[in-house]
Amino acid sequence: MNIDERFLRALRDIVGESGLIDGVADRITYESDALTHLRAVPGVVVLPVSVPQVQEVVRLCHSAGVPFVARGHGTGLSGGALPVEDGVLIVLTRLDRILDIDAPNRRMTVQPGVTNLEISRRAAPFGLYYAPDPSSQQVCSIGGNVAENSGGAHCLKYGFTVHHVLGLELVMPDGALVRLGGPVPDTPGFDLVGALVGSEGTLGIVTEVVLRLLRLPEDVRTLLAAFPSTDAAGAAVSGIIAAGIIPAAVEMMDRLTIEAAEAAVHPNFPQAEAVLIVELDGQRAEVDALFRRVESVCREAGASEVRVAADAEERARFWTGRKAAFAAMGRVSPDYYVQDGVIPRTKLSEVLRRIRALAGRSGLRIGNVFHAGDGNLHPLICYDGAVVGQAALAADVGGEILQYCVEVGGSITGEHGVGADKAAHMPKMFSEVDLDTMQRLRCAFDPSGLCNPQKIFPTPRLCGEVPGPYRAHPAERAGLAERF
Amino acid sequence: MAAVDELAAVAARVAGEDAVQVGSTAVCGVVPAIVVAPESVAAVSETLRWAHGRRLAVVPTGAGTKLEWGGVPRRIDLLLSLGRLDAVVAHRHGDLTATVQAGAPLGRVNELLRREGQWLPLDPAYAARATIGGIVATNDAGPRRHRHGAPRELILGVTFVRADGAIASAGGIVVKNVAGYDLSRLLTGSFGALGVVVQATFKLSPLPPASRTVVAAGLNSGTIEGAIRAVMASQLTPSALEVQGPPFALLARFETVQEASERQAEEVAALWRGCGAADTRVLTGAAETERWTAHHDAVWGREDDVCRIGLLPDQLPGLLEEFAGLLRHHGVDGQLAGRVETGALHARIGSDAAASQSIVDRLRLRVEGGGGHVVVLRGSPALRAKVGPWGAMGDAARVMDAVKRRFDPEGILSQGRWPFAEGRA
Numbered sequence: 001m002n003i004d005e006r007f008l009r010a011l012r013d014i015v016g017e018s019g020l021i022d023g024v025a026d027r028i029t030y031e032s033d034a035l036t037h038l039r040a041v042p043g044v045v046v047l048p049v050s051v052p053q054v055q056e057v058v059r060l061c062h063s064a065g066v067p068f069v070a071r072g073h074g075t076g077l078s079g080g081a082l083p084v085e086d087g088v089l090i091v092l093t094r095l096d097r098i099l100d101i102d103a104p105n106r107r108m109t110v111q112p113g114v115t116n117l118e119i120s121r122r123a124a125p126f127g128l129y130y131a132p133d134p135s136s137q138q139v140c141s142i143g144g145n146v147a148e149n150s151g152g153a154h155c156l157k158y159g160f161t162v163h164h165v166l167g168l169e170l171v172m173p174d175g176a177l178v179r180l181g182g183p184v185p186d187t188p189g190f191d192l193v194g195a196l197v198g199s200e201g202t203l204g205i206v207t208e209v210v211l212r213l214l215r216l217p218e219d220v221r222t223l224l225a226a227f228p229s230t231d232a233a234g235a236a237v238s239g240i241i242a243a244g245i246i247p248a249a250v251e252m253m254d255r256l257t258i259e260a261a262e263a264a265v266h267p268n269f270p271q272a273e274a275v276l277i278v279e280l281d282g283q284r285a286e287v288d289a290l291f292r293r294v295e296s297v298c299r300e301a302g303a304s305e306v307r308v309a310a311d312a313e314e315r316a317r318f319w320t321g322r323k324a325a326f327a328a329m330g331r332v333s334p335d336y337y338v339q340d341g342v343i344p345r346t347k348l349s350e351v352l353r354r355i356r357a358l359a360g361r362s363g364l365r366i367g368n369v370f371h372a373g374d375g376n377l378h379p380l381i382c383y384d385g386a387v388v389g390q391a392a393l394a395a396d397v398g399g400e401i402l403q404y405c406v407e408v409g410g411s412i413t414g415e416h417g418v419g420a421d422k423a424a425h426m427p428k429m430f431s432e433v434d435l436d437t438m439q440r441l442r443c444a445f446d447p448s449g450l451c452n453p454q455k456i457f458p459t460p461r462l463c464g465e466v467p468g469p470y471r472a473h474p475a476e477r478a479g480l481a482e483r484f
Numbered sequence: 485m486a487a488v489d490e491l492a493a494v495a496a497r498v499a500g501e502d503a504v505q506v507g508s509t510a511v512c513g514v515v516p517a518i519v520v521a522p523e524s525v526a527a528v529s530e531t532l533r534w535a536h537g538r539r540l541a542v543v544p545t546g547a548g549t550k551l552e553w554g555g556v557p558r559r560i561d562l563l564l565s566l567g568r569l570d571a572v573v574a575h576r577h578g579d580l581t582a583t584v585q586a587g588a589p590l591g592r593v594n595e596l597l598r599r600e601g602q603w604l605p606l607d608p609a610y611a612a613r614a615t616i617g618g619i620v621a622t623n624d625a626g627p628r629r630h631r632h633g634a635p636r637e638l639i640l641g642v643t644f645v646r647a648d649g650a651i652a653s654a655g656g657i658v659v660k661n662v663a664g665y666d667l668s669r670l671l672t673g674s675f676g677a678l679g680v681v682v683q684a685t686f687k688l689s690p691l692p693p694a695s696r697t698v699v700a701a702g703l704n705s706g707t708i709e710g711a712i713r714a715v716m717a718s719q720l721t722p723s724a725l726e727v728q729g730p731p732f733a734l735l736a737r738f739e740t741v742q743e744a745s746e747r748q749a750e751e752v753a754a755l756w757r758g759c760g761a762a763d764t765r766v767l768t769g770a771a772e773t774e775r776w777t778a779h780h781d782a783v784w785g786r787e788d789d790v791c792r793i794g795l796l797p798d799q800l801p802g803l804l805e806e807f808a809g810l811l812r813h814h815g816v817d818g819q820l821a822g823r824v825e826t827g828a829l830h831a832r833i834g835s836d837a838a839a840s841q842s843i844v845d846r847l848r849l850r851v852e853g854g855g856g857h858v859v860v861l862r863g864s865p866a867l868r869a870k871v872g873p874w875g876a877m878g879d880a881a882r883v884m885d886a887v888k889r890r891f892d893p894e895g896i897l898s899q900g901r902w903p904f905a906e907g908r909a
Contacts, residue, residue: 104798105827149662160660162669163637178879182855184794185828186623186634188874189884189902190678194636194669198662218719238578244601244690283721286744342658346578374660375579411661418663429656429663437652438665440890445883456664 002086003043007064011046011088014056019094021045030089033076034136037337037391038420042069042083049094051169051177051207058205059175061088067450070205072112072141077338078419080147080200080455087453092143095207098122106213107166107183112143112206116150119211128213131158134415135323146206149198151415153249153322154279156373158214160415162197169208170196173446183210195441200417201452203445217281220248221291222315225303226272230254230368233274234348236301237372240278241345243297245290247373249279256332256367257325257380264328267321270305276372277318325369326380333365333382335391339398340416341405345375354404355379362397364390376414377405403428418456426458436461488517491540491561495520498534499527508563511543512556513865516563523568525643525651525682532680533649535562541899542647544676546587546615550622553861554675555873558900566617569682572596574657581640581657583685586617597688605632605689609784609830617681623673626780627724627737630823635672638686642668644679647892657685670887676898678891692723692739696749697772700761701733708732709801710759712824716797718755720748727800727829728779728821730808734761735779782819783832789840789863793822793829793847795856800824803850807831810846814839827856837867844871852876874903 012020021027022044031039043066048054061068067087074081083089096113103126108119116137119130133152134140140150146168151160158164167181181193196203227233233252240247253261258269269275278294280287298306309315329336343351352368359366367380379401383394402412406428413422426435435457443463445451454460488506495518496504505519522528535542540561545551547567566587573583577600584593584604591612594603607626608619618624620642625634632638641655644667654667671678700711708727711734715725724737736752738745749766756764767775783790795803804820811818816839822829831847833840840863847858852875860873877884881904888895888904895905 102796105796107796149666151660155660159633159637160662162666163633172883176879176882178883180880180883184796184851184854184856185826186673186792186794186857186859187877187880188857188859189877189880190887191623191636191669191673192880192883192887194672195666198666215719241578241580241690244693246690283719283744283748285747286721286740289741289743342656342660344576344579344581344658346576371660375658376660409657411656411658411663413663414658414660415662422663426664430653433650434652434654434664437646437650437891438654438667441665441667441670441887444886444890 003066003088007060007066008044010060011044011057014060015046015048015053019047019049019053021047030071030083030091033071033074033079033081035077035079035419035421038079038082040083040085042089043086045089045091047091047094051095051171054090054171054205054207055175055177057088057090058171058173061450062174062448065448065450067453069452070143070201072144073115073139075136075140076144076148076417076419077340078413078417078421080417080419081144082420084453090205093141099208101126102183103128105183108211108213110142110209110211112146112209113141116140116142116145123213124216127216129216130211131164131214132161135326142209143206146197146209147199147201148415148417151371151376153251153371156250156371157246157248162194164212165193165197165209166212167210168193168196168206171205171207173204173448173451181210200419200455202442202455204451219284219287220279220281220315221287222277222279222309222318223295223298224269224307224318225276225278225298226270226305227274227276227301227303228272230274230352231349232302233276234372236276236298236303237345239297239301240294243293245293247278247294248281249277250371250373251277251322252370252372253322253325254368256365257329257369260328260332260367261321261325263331265320265324267317269321272304277322322369326378329367329380329382333384335383335385337381337383337394337398339377339379339381339401340413341377341402341410342414343375343377343405343408343410345372347408348372348375351377351404351408355401358397358400362393364394364397366397371414375410399425420455423454423456423458426456492518494534495531495562499531503527511560511563512552514557514560516543516560518561519563519565521565521568525569525645528564528566528569528645528680528682529649529651531564532645532647536648536894536896539894539896542896543898544617544621544680546618547589547613549610549614550618550624553622554901555903556865556868556900557898564680566615566680566682573683575600576657577602579658580688581659581685582688583657583683584616585683586615586681588616590614590616590619598691601691602688603691604638604686606635606638609780616684620672620681620684621674621676625828627726627776627823629826629828630725631723632689636669639668639672639684640687641685642671642681643683644671644681646679647894647897652679655685659687675901677888677902677904678897680897694742694745695737695739695768695772696745697735697737697767697775698749698752698756698764699733699735699767699775700756700764701731702763703732703734703761705801705805707760708734708804711756711761712800714755714759715752716825718751720752722748725824726779726821727804727824728782728819729804730811732804734824735775779821783821783830786832788835789833789867790861791831791833791844791847792859792861793831793851793856795827795829795851796854797825797827799851799854799856800827803847806846806850810843814842837864840867841870848875
């Protein structure tokens with residue numbers, strides 16, 4: 001049904017006047033996440049302050065048949081929090097409390113609106129931290145991290161969000177509250193936490209997260225190495241891995257992104273075709289021994305310069321240059337589109353060659369920033385939205401790069417998610433049967449398909465009753481949807 | 485259910501003449517009607533399609549090292565052996581990944597990976613014989629879980645055959661990938677109830693160049709708590725940190741470059757001696773290997789009842805003391821071994837059903853309040869019937885039930901191993 005006056009009154013009863021936004025001008029604020037070219041003004045926005053309020057809102061949507069989308073701080077890059085025009089946008093930023101810090105057991109329990117960096121900040125007095133560190137960590141919310149299974153520069157060694165979430169409290173798409181997993185390992189039953197993390201908000205609304213914290217490492221050593229080509233930098237990465245070393249992070253930037261970062265935040269990077277940032281952390285004796293090997297591998301691979309961060313300040317400068325790379329593209333191009341694809345690391349040279357050729361063919365400049373250790377590419381496709389057709393061309397170029405990734409055995413997304421942006425690309429990676437099988441999970445959680453609809457899957461499906469006799473859904477009878 | 489001979493005859497047409505065997509040893513006292521061992525993924529698919537149509541109760545199996553874990557199967561029409569699907573499909577050493585078929589024994593997989601100086605860093609129960617499919621199905625992990633995680637941390641992608649015979653994949657072959665739902669993790673630890681895993685891709689690790697293990701033996705509950713706290717507060721980075729007993733010992737393993745391994749071993753030995761652990765030794769080479777074999781065999785070396793315990797790390801010292809007290813009280817033999825920092829333990833209880841029942845009840849009382857659990861992995865059907873193998877699952881059971889119904893609406897897969905939707909098979 002549509003959102004009518006009666007529905008709005010019921011919503012207002014739940015969240016109060018201060019928790020509801022229904023004016024058009026205010027709703028427009030929420031029309032997109034950080035992927036700004038996909039926009040939809042939500043029918044109404046609510047900002048619940050408690051879990052029971054979230055439950056009540058979801059129950060209301062469920063009984064009225066109104067779609068709903070959860071949103072945190074809106075930093076997502078795949079349109080995962082893109083609203084539904086005739087639906088409710090449930091903004092979780094007011095659920096921002098840290099509920100428990102259990103330092104002896106290295107656990108923290110937080111609400112979804114807490115920012116990623118805040119978790120580490122609050123853990124620091126105990127000598128602990130939260131490992132996943134997406135570039136947006138100062139502003140992105142942990143609820144969004146759970147939805148997208150966010151990574152970051154340090155996931156080569158420490159893994160992604162899914163490796164650090166132990167338990168979840170979830171408001172099911174029918175409004176029921178369930179606890180999945182918990183503070184202890186191996187909770188009996190299916191690994192629903194594993195399935196939930198990265199499900200892009202389509203299986204319910206996470207209202208509490210139990211996180212695993214790590215001890216801050218004794219030693220961190222970082223170097224910046226300049227190379228005459230991305231191939232040489234890639235060879236250095238291969239050499240490091242072949243030496244049996246798993247660095248905490250290995251990041252690569254090419255000439256265009258180095259120039260952009262220089263212009264924006266002046267990290268004083270060397271002029272080069274490529275730079276690598278390599279960071280090792282851990283126990284001092286181990287880091288000492290391995291860091292020397294990394295330095296010599298870089299030199300052997302042809303590094304023209306190797307700078308070792310002398311102190312925390314210099315290390316922070318290296319990272320500022322890297323983490324600002326996306327935003328810095330604004331200095332060299334009116335608009336840019338951040339792509340997120342993954343390749344087996346050994347295919348780096350081959351895929352970069354194809355991307356360079358594509359840049360030449362399309363006439364668009366493409367900068368490259370990657371988590372080189374795990375083959376996660378972030379091509380930055382520069383375009384000018386004011387030039388007719390360039391935005392569409394940039395999107396096509398992005399799609400073509402994904403095709404290259406899939407052709408060498410990679411993925412259409414390493415950390416940004418499928419969302420609304422890449423749903424159409426899913427058949428590049430998965431067969432009809434694969435997608436149908438994934439939809440079975442969705443049907444188990446959300447048989448009515450109201451929870452963050454039109455994300456991940458290229459074709460909407462109806463769930464049907466299981467088990468039981470077949471009954472045609474009205475939409476199916478009308479030929480609007482197909483059943484599996 | 486149809487007559488065994490007729491089943492076997494049809495199965496032979498579906499899966500191949502040489503794939504079918506009539507009669508097999510019982511699983512928890514349940515004798516499978518027939519055993520089918522397909523030689524290809526396509527034949528697994530055909531077999532399940534047929535079984536699904538006939539609503540036959542199917543239990544997948546590999547080497548059978550963990551086949552009796554969990555709930556007791558109610559009926560087994562068809563024991564589906566993955567033993568012939570045992571290939572290492574790809575070892576992409578430059579990418580630190582490998583794709584392996586379900587029936588491949590972990591020992592043999594690691595022999596192959598070793599040629600490139602890598603391995604799949606898992607050390608579950610019966611590690612040499614245990615197959616990839618069984619390890620994934622049980623999410624079973626050993627001491628190295630401390631550094632490398634359980635199978636669910638290492639799995640990157642999966643291909644499985646659904647209950648209805650359709651072949652589905654999820655995840656991929658790259659270490660970083662968030663495209664689509666993570667069905668690899670959903671299947672990991674599902675005890676064959678959601679689909680039959682035929683192939684999986686894992687993240688690998690370089691083989692460590694050196695190893696040292698420090699063992700502090702003969703600890704009382706006071707010294708053990710201090711010794712655990714000391715190592716947890718230190719900056720040491722062991723690959724395993726284990727407790728075993730009674731009598732209780734702590735083991736810390738350091739697998740890294742030679743110099744760091746030696747230095748850290750000396751450091752922890754000094755720490756533990758300072759905590760009053762007089763009998764602390766540093767082991768390497770054959771003595772080290774032997775000690776870890778003994779550690780494994782303490783729990784898995786006998787056919788006794790075995791429980792899996794999950795608890796908060798700070799509940800551990802109290803649990804150790806209670807476990808030792810319960811064994812004394814009942815006059816039964818038993819051993820506990822597990823991951824100190826993770827809070828994942830295994831406890832063997834000498835075969836005496838009455839004592840096991842009482843001990844499981846008491847341990848559950850102790851840990852469940854803190855969100856912990858005690859699962860009976862292996863035990864007599866009588867024990868499992870009395871205490872329930874899984875313990876409380878809370879409100880998540882409702883969701884698991886719904887997932888099971890969607891993946892296996894006829895309820896043909898691994899009936900009875902979980903308490904969820906059994907369907908109509």
